[in-house]
Amino acid sequence: MNKHLIAAALTAASLTLAGCADESTAQSAPAQQLQPIDVAQVLVKPVQSWHTYTTRLESPQEVALMPRVSGIIDSIEFKEGDVVKEGDVLFQLDARPFAAVVASLKAQIKSAEAALEQAKSEDKRAVRLLDRKAIxxxxxQARTSTLRQREAQLSAxxxxxxxxxxxxxxxSVVSPIDGIISRANITKxxxxxxxxxxxxxxxxxxAMYAYFDVDERTWNSSFNDVTAASHQTVVMxxxxxxxxxxxxxxxxxxxQINSSTGTLRVRAVFNEDNNQLRAGSFARIKLAANSISDAIIIPERAIGTDLKNRFVLTVGENNVLEYKLITIGERYGALRAVTSGLNEGDVIAVNGPARVGPGMPISPQTVTIDTSGVAFTLSNDNAQLVAKQ
Known part of the structure; x- marks a missing residue:
C-alpha cells in the first residue's frame, strides 16, 4: 500500500516539474522578428507622354561624283574616307588634249581678230568711196556684210x-560639297x-536628317499645334x-497625310561636329507630347509581374503588405508612371516582391524615391536629362 502511494506522489511531482519547465520555456521564447523592408510614399509629378519612332539617318546632301568631261584619270588627290571641303581637287584627268584645243582656238581667234580688223577698215573705206560715188x-553692202561675218566668226x-x-x-574634278568621301570606284x-x-x-x-511617320490620331491628339518653325525638341x-x-x-x-498609311511624314535634324552620325544608321527618335498632366510615379523595381498583370505591394493596416493591380504608363529613367491602381498617399514596397509577398507583416523602413537626373517633361532646359535616361 505504501509503495502505491509513493509511486503516485512521484508521478505528480514529475508532472508539476514538467509544467513549470514548459511555462519557463514559453516565457523565455523571443518575440517574432519582422522583415525590415524599404517603403516609400508614391510621388505625383507633372509628366508628358513620350512617343518613340524608328528611322534611318539620311544626309542632307549626298553626291555621286561623276566627271564633266571624258578622259584618262591622271591622279587621285584624296585619301579614302577623309573629310573634304567644297572645291578640293579629288581627281585629276589628263589635261593635255584639252589644253591643245584651247591653244588652237586662241590661235584661230587671233586670225579672226586680224580678219575683223581688215573687214572694219574696208568697210570704212567703202563708206568714203560711196560718198564720192567711186563704188x-x-x-x-558686200563689204559691210563681210564685216558682220568676221564679227560673227570671232564671237563663235x-x-x-x-x-x-x-x-x-x-x-580637275573637285568636291561640290563639304563632307566625307568614300573610296575611289575608278583608279588611276x-x-x-x-x-x-x-x-x-x-x-x-x-547635320543628319531623320524622317519618321506619325499616325494621324497621335498627331492630332498630341502634336496638332506643332509647326516646323516651333523647332519641337527630339532626342535620338x-x-x-x-x-x-x-x-x-x-x-x-x-x-498632307498619306492616305494609304494614315501617317504624316516628319523630319528631325541633328547637328553635330564630332562625325559620330552616319547616313544609313538605324536610330530611335523620342519626342514628347505638348500636353502635361499629373501622374503617379514609382520606381520600376517596385513593380511585379503576375502572368499578364502588373502589381505592387502596398503597406496596409498593421504594416501588412497588400496586393494591388496597376496599369503602367510611360517610363522615366528608372521610374515609371502608373495610370491606374494607386492613389496619392499610398505607400509601397520600393524593392518589389523579391523577398516579401502579400499578407506578410513587415517592419517598414521609410525611404524617399530618388528623382535626381530624371526629366518628366521634355523642354529645352532638361532635354539633356532625358537623353541620359
Missing amino acids: STEQA LQAQLTSAELDLEFT GNNVLAGQSVLTSIVSNQ QKVGQSDFAYKGYINFIDN
Whole structure:
C-alpha cells in the first residue's frame, strides 16, 4: 500500500516539474522578428507622354561624283574616307588634249581678230568711196556684210574657247560639297565618260536628317499645334546605345497625310561636329507630347509581374503588405508612371516582391524615391536629362 502511494506522489511531482519547465520555456521564447523592408510614399509629378519612332539617318546632301568631261584619270588627290571641303581637287584627268584645243582656238581667234580688223577698215573705206560715188552701193553692202561675218566668226570662236577652257578646268574634278568621301570606284589610268562614270560618293557630315511617320490620331491628339518653325525638341538613340544621347529638333512637316498609311511624314535634324552620325544608321527618335498632366510615379523595381498583370505591394493596416493591380504608363529613367491602381498617399514596397509577398507583416523602413537626373517633361532646359535616361 505504501509503495502505491509513493509511486503516485512521484508521478505528480514529475508532472508539476514538467509544467513549470514548459511555462519557463514559453516565457523565455523571443518575440517574432519582422522583415525590415524599404517603403516609400508614391510621388505625383507633372509628366508628358513620350512617343518613340524608328528611322534611318539620311544626309542632307549626298553626291555621286561623276566627271564633266571624258578622259584618262591622271591622279587621285584624296585619301579614302577623309573629310573634304567644297572645291578640293579629288581627281585629276589628263589635261593635255584639252589644253591643245584651247591653244588652237586662241590661235584661230587671233586670225579672226586680224580678219575683223581688215573687214572694219574696208568697210570704212567703202563708206568714203560711196560718198564720192567711186563704188557701187552693192560693193559697199558686200563689204559691210563681210564685216558682220568676221564679227560673227570671232564671237563663235570666243564661245568655243570659253567651252574649251571649261573643259580644261573640268579635268580637275573637285568636291561640290563639304563632307566625307568614300573610296575611289575608278583608279588611276582608267578612262572615264562624262556624266556616266561614278568616281566616288560624298555625304555631308555637319547635320543628319531623320524622317519618321506619325499616325494621324497621335498627331492630332498630341502634336496638332506643332509647326516646323516651333523647332519641337527630339532626342535620338543609335543602335547599341542605352542613352538618347543626341538632341535635335523638327524642321519639316509634310503638307498632307498619306492616305494609304494614315501617317504624316516628319523630319528631325541633328547637328553635330564630332562625325559620330552616319547616313544609313538605324536610330530611335523620342519626342514628347505638348500636353502635361499629373501622374503617379514609382520606381520600376517596385513593380511585379503576375502572368499578364502588373502589381505592387502596398503597406496596409498593421504594416501588412497588400496586393494591388496597376496599369503602367510611360517610363522615366528608372521610374515609371502608373495610370491606374494607386492613389496619392499610398505607400509601397520600393524593392518589389523579391523577398516579401502579400499578407506578410513587415517592419517598414521609410525611404524617399530618388528623382535626381530624371526629366518628366521634355523642354529645352532638361532635354539633356532625358537623353541620359
